[in-house]
Amino acid sequence: MERQKKKILMFHPSLAPYRIDQFNSLNELFDLTVVFLFDNIWNNNMDQERLLSQCSFKISYLLKGPSRKGKILFRFGMYRMIKKLQPDIVMGFEYSPTTQLLLLWRRLGLITQKVGTTLDDSIDMCYHMKSEIRCLARKYSARYLDFWVVMSDEVSQFYQDQFKVKEQQLIVSPILQKPERLRENAQILETAARQYVEEHSLYGKKVLLFVGRLIPEKGLSGFLNTISPLLRETADLKFVIIGEGKEFSLLQTIVEEQQLHGKVIFAGRLEGEELHAWYTCGSGLVLPSLFEPFGAVVNEALIFGMPVICSEYAGASSLMISPDQGIVFDPKDAKDTLAKTKLFLKSIRPIEEVSLAAKPSLMGDYQLKFNKEWGKLA
Incomplete structure (x- = not known):
């Protein structure tokens, strides 16, 4: 019974x-x-x-x-x-x-x-x-x-x-979240991801993603300012910002002042398969939060085989238990941010093909x- x-x-x-x-x-x-x-x-x-x-x-x-x-x-x-x-x-x-x-x-x-x-x-x-x-x-x-x-x-x-x-x-x-649910529509995700890659000329480029609200707590403006020299100097690097919020105009100003035209892509707010397609083709994710109870995007990125450079202030940093999953850093420390980002960028791969099978989940x-x-x- x-x-x-x-x-x-x-x-x-x-x-x-x-x-x-x-x-x-x-x-x-x-x-x-x-x-x-x-x-x-x-x-x-x-x-x-x-x-x-x-x-x-x-x-x-x-x-x-x-x-x-x-x-x-x-x-x-x-x-x-x-x-x-x-x-x-x-x-x-x-x-x-x-x-x-x-x-x-x-x-x-x-x-x-x-x-x-x-x-x-x-x-x-x-x-x-x-x-x-x-x-x-x-x-x-x-x-x-x-x-x-x-x-x-x-x-x-x-x-x-x-x-x-x-x-x-x-x-x-x-x-x-369960990898099998997020990755189940592989063909649809790969088709959408190829469209992103072709639209933004990303083949051969390392694509760093940010996913989240554009608000001060996420630490994105400080992170972008800190890594601006890296973005300018690294020919094969692109930074894709996915989200919307009150810091959008500030981020645009940073792009102007730091001369990052063509290096930063504002993709807007996305969810579901439109978001997952970016995970499908991206090289790595950054979560530079100054305040973050958890950070579900870390789990999502790892499910799509993307390593993460994650703020030590995010609860999801507890998921980073092996080197292949990425690096934990202190976004309040500019030197640590720059050093860890350089190390992270060396470890991620440029886009050569769009294939979920080639990016197995990094979550246990x-x-x-x-x-x-x-x-x-x-």
């Missing part, structure tokens, strides 16, 4: 493409319902119809209630949803008011379920939490949460050391560890 799965009810801000595989895998282990509190990512609208078609878990929405710039105070209907579904486990996110409300209800005896939270903090953010309110929320939550879902072993160890949380209460589950198989970690809730 098949054992009945435990029910998890998860309250989460919105559906993002890099969460789908994690939620689908979780639904194989548990009976998962995710209640989204926004119908799209507040600062980065995604094709939600396409994303929803890839989800195997149950989905609901609670959209009424106070919020500001993506920060949710609470949503009407949360308590009613818990009573209706009668889950075994209820999950909030971060140290948000949503999570605090769940803990309050449990302390008042209004709900009896285990209460946990997902925490995207990098190890750097754990040690350097800027918000006093968040510090207090963390200290309070550490007394009452049953479990945390964290991004790395380092963050798990931090909570064990600093807050005396038991290892069994810490589920290490980084935001990882995390499924066994995923099952083991989430088994702590079984």
Whole structure:
């Protein structure tokens, strides 16, 4: 007789493409319902119809209630949803008011379920939490949460050391996507990638990608200024910037002032196969973030066989465990940035052919560890 799965009810801000595989895998282990509190990512609208078609878990929405710039105070209907579904486990996110409300209800005896939270903090953010309110929320939550879902072993160890949380209460589950899903339409991706290569005359060139919002936290303007001499002096190097944001005009100014015409390509904001086609043909990815809880683009690049030069302040730097995956650097240190970028550029290959088969995934198989970690809730 098949054992009945435990029910998890998860309250989460919105559906993002890099969460789908994690939620689908979780639904194989548990009976998962995710209640989204926004119908799209507040600062980065995604094709939600396409994303929803890839989800195997149950989905609901609670959209009424106070919020500001993506920060949710609470949503009407949360308590009613818990009573209706009668889950075994209820999950909030971060140290948000949503999570605090769940803990309050449990302390008042209004709900009896285990209460946990997902925490995207990098190890750097754990040690350097800027918000006093968040510090207090963390200290309070550490007394009452049953479990945390964290991004790395380092963050798990931090909570064990600093807050005396038991290892069994810490589920290490980084935001990882499945290579077979992202790479499944190889022919379509290769065709689109060849079009990019031909349109921008990239054959024989080393193509460094940046993927993300063009905002100060990503550290792109400082990185571009620092590596400008390398871009000018390296004949076979191109830098492709994929994304949009308030620093777009600043980046254009840097290109003008540093005389980088023809060296920097602004590809705009892309998602899905249009984005994956750049991964298919690119030589390497840079993530120069000054502040970055995780950095899902690192996982995506590695899946497409692209090495990464990754900021030490990004949680995804924990994925860089072998030299063939790339290099970790300090984007706040210009000398380190320049030296590590030079080393990285020597290691990546120019585009000679566009073939996914020639670029096997650089990500290991995390499924066994995923099952083991989430088994702590079984």
